[in-house]
Amino acid sequence: MNQLEKLIKPNILALQPYTSAREEYQGTEGVFLDANENPYDLKYNRYPDPYQRELKSKIAEWRSVKLDNIFLGNGSDEVIDLLIRAICENGKDRILSLDPSYGMYKVSAAVNNIPIDLVPLDSDMNINEDDFFSILNESHKLIFICSPNNPNGGVIPAKIIEKLLNSTDNLVVVDEAYIDFSDSDSWCNRLSEFDNLVVLQTFSKSLGAAGIRIGMGFMNQYLVEILNKIKPPYNISVPNQEAALDRLNELERINKLVGDIKKSITILKKDLNELSSVDFIFPSSANFLLVKFHDYKKVFSTLIDHKIIVRDRSSITNCEGCLRISIGTETENLKLIEVLKSIK
Template identity: 45%
Template sequence: MTIQNLIRPSIKALKPYSSARDEFKGNTDNLTFLDANENPFENGVNRYPDPQQGKLKALISQIKDVPTENILLGNGSDEVLDLLIRMFCEPNKDNIIILPPTYGMYEVLANVNAVETIKINLSEDTFQPKKETILSKSNANSKILFLCSPNNPSGNSFEVSTIAFLLKNFKGIVVIDEAYIDFSKQESWLSRLNEFPNLVVTQTLSKAFGMAGIRLGMCFASAEIIATLNKIKPPYNINELTQAKAIEGLSKMTLINSQIASLLEQRDILVKALDEVRFIEKVYPSEANFVMVKVDDANKRYQQLIENGIVIRNRTTQPLCENCLRLSVGTKEENRRLVENLKKL
């Protein structure tokens, strides 16, 4: 298996669009720019943004300890996931593999791109991948395996040995979605990018970094994969305001780490309190910023909480999640209000 053999032939042959800002890469000091048909009247956003997000990537590189050539940024992680499917999967021919219950956008994006989705449920109760089943049900057209770890909605991390086994034996790209990695005790797979050429790691600024509103996702992979993704991404996919806000937010890592520590503390407090709610039958272990619980009647309890002004996520329709609710960890006051209302129901 080589990465080049996995990439769609049309993508390999593609000549990427060259934007004005891509073509001129010299020193910009004291220059008059008349190359991009921009409005010349300065207002802070009249110029096109850096198409390669150089300053932002340099900061992310420093924080994540990953070279910039191994980083691609997207308009949310969803754009990154869509680009990966378009890069590797031939419409009406190839397939992706997902492990329900999991993040629903993997399948949606596959459907948008006319790519088949093979579903292999996680093991019941433990929510771990069935590695041998995954290999037996994959075929020559299985291009991407999506692993969400920590998993949404179950909240657990996948065993390191299982992921390593799949990276070594799956004959395609393994995408590890680490949206919740900052809340986990497990080490990020970023540290092993050089070990597995078929490894792609996605992360986000929407969870631990508290910037869901700016929509910025991160993709980490080999320079070979990143170079090809850069060929097919929209030229200015990360706008100027998003880049500026991300740089501002990432410059406050002391605050971010403090907030993560607070959420972890509140998660532990919330888990203990949920054990005292009479209709909660099980509290699942979590390494994310949410907790999944099994209740007597998910639809009923969900509606009752709505009536009391609290919105949670009803996951009862998902595989292996019958009568399960997903509760985000909030502030101390928000968690107190949640528990009080649960105990009153």
């Protein structure tokens, strides 16, 4: 049994997966009488490719990874849930993550009835290495590290992630939803070094395609095969696969827009820092700023009065008085600052 196989729940190892009709014949030409579809050439009368081969080959080329190391989910949220379902056994295994961080790790853990231990970040949102490694133990079969981290945008130092990968044989998931806004290297470049590394990225942020719900999991081929066994057979629809391919054909435009967003964040940060209502802005390498206001309730409601919606993060760890503000277009950012200036 290889090291990764030991991580998989016995019922998943034993599972005889559903084989979809489109798995047996991979050609696109033919008389398809195998899937009980409507035969007439209506738009979308055929099921999608269950393994999204064309899309994956484009992603493989773009991210310089092997096609066999890619798993696609209905958003990263589906990949998070499938990883928990494949690996964590009720009554035995636990999940480890940081607090605050992306809320779905906790929700997916709860849905699957798996306890999650959350190591608090310090008040500057830095990871406390000693605390983290003293809490980490063998029962933590899955460890979620979000970098840049949501809700503050800080990057988790590479040397800590590397130490973590070397300290455990269990699975370390680095969620890089916001990586394209940062200057950090992707952990995708280190996949071949660590069998226990999973990198998550998404079409929802830099690629500007949140509506098509496609999350990318980069991981050892064995894990891709396990997730393929348990995913719903046609988890990415035909129009969504097509839209994703279209988006990857306009990367030049996307890169320019990401560059614009990165410039806007610097401007917005400077403008916010000049406002008397702002107490503190957390350093961010993502497309949002976590801002502590002197009176966040007043700020939040004034923004709502002007139909500007930001995310109230005041009730989560270390975020007292904080609102999370996504970077908008230049015009939207100017409008935001104009309304904030009016608050006395």
